[in-house]
Amino acid sequence: MVTLMSIPSPSEGVWHLGPVPIRAYALCIIAGIVFAIWLGERRWVARGGQPGEVSDLAIWAVPFGLVGGRLYHVITDWQLYFGEDQNPITALYVWRGGLGIWGAIALGIVGVWIGARVQGIKLLPMLDALAPGVLVAQAFGRWGNWFNQxxxxxxxxxxxxxxxxxxxxxxxxxQFGPDVLFHPTFLYECLWNLAAFAVLIWLDRRYKLGHGRVAALYVMLYTAGRGWIEYLRIDTVQMNDVLGLRLNVWTSIVLFVLAAAFYAWSSRRHPGREEVVRTKPVEDSDEGSADDDDADASEDRADKHETAGPTA
Known part of the structure; x- marks a missing residue:
């Protein structure tokens, strides 16, 4: 078959600003995180949250997510770091690539949960606000794989x-000849994530989804694409073949089923969208200041009245 489009890979993914290395993989991850926080903030405020709360939760979620993503990768590909002739310290070299999405999501949610409890925020509406932006963040991240080949x-x-x-x-x-071309799975997943983002936004606006159903649909849409894209990959991973399928294919199948079951349960148990997104009210310092001003004004009026004395 005639090749109409050959996609070149970058000749390098690291640039140096003096002694400081600027890594494309890291830039893609950072760009995705920034976008996810920005969009999550807008969606959270639209649902009744306060400006700045998503940024505050990101202080918890981002470090937890990075640690979780790296742990998932190292556990499922441990021979790359702890096998024969390997250097275990390289397991810490996150900038070389290797972040497992499900580890990042799992511990990222733990970080969101901790931050939400601290701020008196309900977890499920916050996850619903964040989910679409995470899809776009993942789309950004796949371009880091392109730079790393x-x-x-x-x-x-x-x-x-x-x-x-x-x-x-x-x-x-x-293992292949010099002129062989390969499936650009990074591009497939990027496009799939962007399409899933558009579908998720439309469904949320159309049906006013709540109580964790946006997050459940995120898992369903992403895993539906990840399953077939994962099947195309040929990179070697530990546990590469479990009953004929790659580990991440099985993970996608299991998570899709669990998310679908949760969506069905939530739809029956909690139809509609939450009206309250907090577990405790926000302390409004402005109202407190206004109350103090009113109290001061009353005291001033009382003082004046006492000074003037009785009138004839």
Whole structure:
């Protein structure tokens, strides 16, 4: 088949500003986080939350998410770091790539939960506000894989294909000839995430979803795409074949079923959207100041009245 579009891979993913390395992978992750916080803030305020609360929760969620994503990757690919002739300290080298989305989501939610409890915020409406932005953040993150020339798919003879450096030492590329093109799975997932984002936003506006159903739909939409995209990949991972499927395919199947079950349960138990998004009221300092001013004014009037004395 004639190749109509060959997608080149970047020749490098690191630039140096003096002695400081600027890594494309990190920039993509940061851009995604910034967008997710910005959109989550807008959606949270529209649901009745206070400005700045999403940014406050991000202080908890982002570190937890990064740690969780790295742990998931290291656990499922432990031989890359603790196998023969490997250096365990490289398990800490997050900038080289290797963040498992489900570990990031799991511990990220733990971080959101902790921050929400501190601020008196209900967890489910906050997750509903954040979920669409997370899809876009994941779309940003996949371009980091492109810069790192990692997580690409099988060879393809479709009218499009991804070029991978023939000299890349990743244990996979050397098995194929220099002119072979591969499925651009990073691009597939980026486009899928953006399409899922559009669907999620439309469904939320159309049906006024609440009580965790936006978050459940996020899991369902993402895993539906991740399952078939994961099937195209050829990168070697620990537990690469579990009953004929890659571990992440099984993870996608299980999470899709659990999310669908939660969505059905939530729809029956809590139809509609929450009217209250907090577990305790916000302390309004402005109202307190106004009350104090009124009290001071009353005292001033009383003092004046006493000074003037009785009138004839």
């Amino acid at each position: 990692e997580l690409y798919g099988r060879p393809t003879d479709l009218p499009w294909g991804l070029e991978i450096d023939p000299n890349l030492d990743d244990g996979v590329r050397s």
